[in-house]
Amino acid sequence: MAVIIETERLLVRSWTREPADLASIYDMYSRPEVVRWFGNMVPLSAPEQAVEVLRRWALRGSRDGWYDIWAVERRGTGQVVGTTMIKQLPGPDDRTLTDDIEVGWHLHPDHWGNGYATEAARALIDREWAHTATAQVYAVTDPGNEASKAVTRRLGMSYLGRRTDWYGGEEVDAFVLHRPTTH
Template structure:
């Protein structure tokens, strides 16, 4: 199911199709991707774990009516899934309890780095969320992840320093975009 489209991308639900599951495994088994993610069960070590990851995402977003999700970023011209864009309530210091703060995030396969896909997909989901009335959207980035910090800046987000409000108190570089207009600059 398509969530939204941009000039070059289709943001859609990840599916249980073998090609999607293979791409989930390929993406989330890579150290160069997962080293920035403090998530239980990563990196994936067996292809069958991709289905478990998909089930986790579906369970996490089941009650959100499509507003929040962990979605595939598909390149329209090629059909290649470049990675993931997510929009969801940030988990608090107790990671089982979501906060009212909304997070945008992105995880791209290395073969899709440097094309502006993260910025383009994130810009679209953030614009949709702000149009729905959300006042602020956050991006939280592992310290040292310069590429993701650059995406947040390209989105027009303001760096507000390191915070420990979310993800069980993990220290993260925090960026925020407040209301109204999202930057439409370079990808």
């Protein structure tokens, strides 16, 4: 289990095929209140499906492992509270990756409202600014997902409007954060 980032309260780390991680994936993504914002994804209906989720996420990684989808764990407890990601956005055909970089998050409902999404996403954005020349980072949300829109505001992102040029042409609300200028 490789730790990518540590924050005050969280570890952002690789997902594993260990039973505890697979159980966390199943528990989170079997909940209708979580997956309702993911386009046409339906809740997982069997624990064995967590392995397939990990396989699909591995296919979304890019650029020599720099971009990926990771577990978010509370420091000192080992408790997984959600998922965070920074990755290339899929294009309008949903099979090719664009050069646009997306930050994202999915949290277990038991951990909503604690600031974990903002904390994990901020750490990934800071990592991006520190180690790449990326000019801007995007976030996309389902148009009805007010909680995720609130996270984008806390991150200081600007609303770009409705877009259909990512995720297979699905209509999403798009947000952007530009690299800070240094003086």
